[in-house]
Amino acid sequence: MTRAAENWCWRGHRRQVCLALAATFVAAWPVSSWAQDWPTKPVNLIVGYGAGGGVDQMARALSPKASEDVKQPFVVHNRPGGGGAVAAVSVKAAPADGHTLVLTTSTTFTFDHHFAKADFTVADFRHVAIIGQFQEVFVSHPSRPWKTLQDAIADAKAQSRDLKYASFYQLDRVVTALLAKQSGVKITAVPTQGGAGVVNAVIADQVDFGFTGGTWGPSVTSGTIKLLASAPRDPLKSQSQVPTLRQLGYDVETEVFVTVSVPKDTPEAVVRKIEATFNKAAGDPAYAKFCEEGLQVRHFNLGEADTKKALAEQSERYAKLVTAVGNP
């Protein structure tokens, strides 16, 4: 405010200003008590990825159920960029009243900062819920003579050649760097455009294998690609015979949850309500079916306490992994 404007405010219009301040106070007063009655207006669900991707589809499947539950619309906004960073930055700056939530992957908070500096940390948010986990897999063309990823690595070793694979993003490069270190075979990442790019490269047999967390189900079902290994700790839900990296003897795993978070100053009572809303919505059997069959996402949901613990462990694990392999 300029000096002149200040003068205007205080000299000639002191009474109006006082009244206005009082009115603001009165208007603001009920809001803080309403905060207990979350939500009092439509809730903005800021999705860290573009429309149509797996994360977005989960958000869009959940929001009608949550809306029905709390009698206020949940509005999905896509704010893609930097693996969820753009969405996280905008929600960090949003009012901490529970009406602006960020729905993104856990790696936005636990992993990406190792590669591109972010303007937020995992501690800037309260992570209210986990609503599913992507199941990353290694896949190859069906004509390759391998049953598991270990066969591919052994084959490359015997022929003393490199392996080239279609890469999804930085996370798989760290994982394969560790595989390379442990096995002594050079594994080179071929960058592609998203999960679809990986599947394309594998179906066209341009690479030895591919890594994807996206929708690999249809291509596996139709037999145009085959599974060599799964990367998370637990075996795949639908195809438990596929070995995990740990079962193949590698001390590494991937873990990408889909999380719902709010700014850290959000009132406790509101956080509890958001937690309950998402637990109820994500517990819906139709949502579970959509995740598991439509997206190959492992369906489960956790509340705030478990989410917090899971993300803390994940941060630490990824930090160790990145240190172990160096920045690939």
Next chain:
Amino acid sequence: MEAVIAGFGAALTPSNVAFVGLGVLLGYVVGVLPGFNRPTALALAVPLTFYMGPISGIAFLIGISKGSATGGAVSAILINTPGEASSAATCLDGYPLARKGRARSALLIALVASVWGDIFATLVLIALAQPLSRVALLIGPVEICAVLFFALTFIASLSGASLLKGLISAFLGILLGTVGLDAETGTPRLTFGQAELFDGLPLMVIAIGVLALSEMIVQMEERGQQQGTPLATGGDRLRAHEIRACVPVILRSSLLGTVLGVIPGLGASVASFLAYSWVRSTSSTPERFGQGALEGVAAAEAADNAVVPAGLIPLFALGIPGGIAAALIIGAFMIHGITPGPLMFLNHAHVLNAIYASMLLASVLMFAFGYFGSGLFARLAQLPLSVIVASVVFLCIVGAYIEGGTMFGVYLVLGFAVLGWLLRKFDFSYVTFLIGFVLTPTLELSLRQALILTDRNPYALLQHPIALAILAVTALAVWRMASRRRAVTGLATS
């Protein structure tokens, strides 16, 4: 073909026709409005398809895709604002036509080109999906890279009067196309620490800034000097010789769009710019382009629309999702228990045939809606300039905000409006700027993939005869252009 005719039996139920019509109409509206794009419309529509049968559901989604590709031309022609990123090339001649009072002709040609491109590619999909998809598998990063190198040679013929200025703006486009995280190492490039820039500059926002908003600055300047050109649309009729000139262009561009659409990862924006460049550089009167050549509109729209059905070829035949729209359609198939891929042709042939029939139905409905719509929208061009400029500025800024999701998109669009205005003022080609920008991300990614896959060994090219042939044609094109230019400058100096 007989099976497809049988498919019409399943497709022509009242509810199916209604869903296809609704999809096309929805897509058309989304296409007209800048800021609402195809993937968002599809993402919103997918949950609705849960409640439809498989035929209606898929046809609904395909209707949205097709409709948006057609609708994008309307705002491109009338207000120089591409409704979809892939209609940016339509602006280049569509808007000058509208300024000359020929909005209706431009809209009609765009519609005919769109519908023909769409029908042609749909027929190719029906007849040749399986053999063509196998060809698509032969096109890897090395071949894509060669195609894009060839595409760069078009810059020379699009540069306008000065090749040097054309190259400078092309390089500016290329430079801005490299903004974002490095694909191979994940290192941020030219992002100035802004997370918004990590995934690169958004084409849509840049196209709105450079094409639409900067044009509005020019209009406002001109208005200061003279009253804006009055638009006499009364005598605007397509003449027979114009239609004759457009027919071969539409045929060629539909073919090009279909070929490029089959290759996963290239996309409609690249295809429409390439078709435009191709037609312009092979025209006997290239100087008319950019000033309002109907052929330019026809080329961009035919290719843009051909990509939509052609992109379904690898999806249907192999289950390869070419892009986000295709990935959503796969999801819709899976919900109904159908897996796209070779088995679909055996196990679900009747569903597939009914989908084919619905797609052809969508093309017909698209023509009907488009014909009605263009008559309606063409009247907008007669509004006074003051109203047009104000509403376009409003639409541009809202569109940029929705597209970017934050104020960042608005700042970008304002910045690029100034850049576009400077390019115009100093006679640098904004066409080559856009081409450089559109081609760079795909070119860079495929070049780096190609280098890794071939171990940076030039002899590995010998295993890629298609790429070698394209590179040879590229070299020939450069040599021919260089010798022609030398001849022209030689004439000028003597």
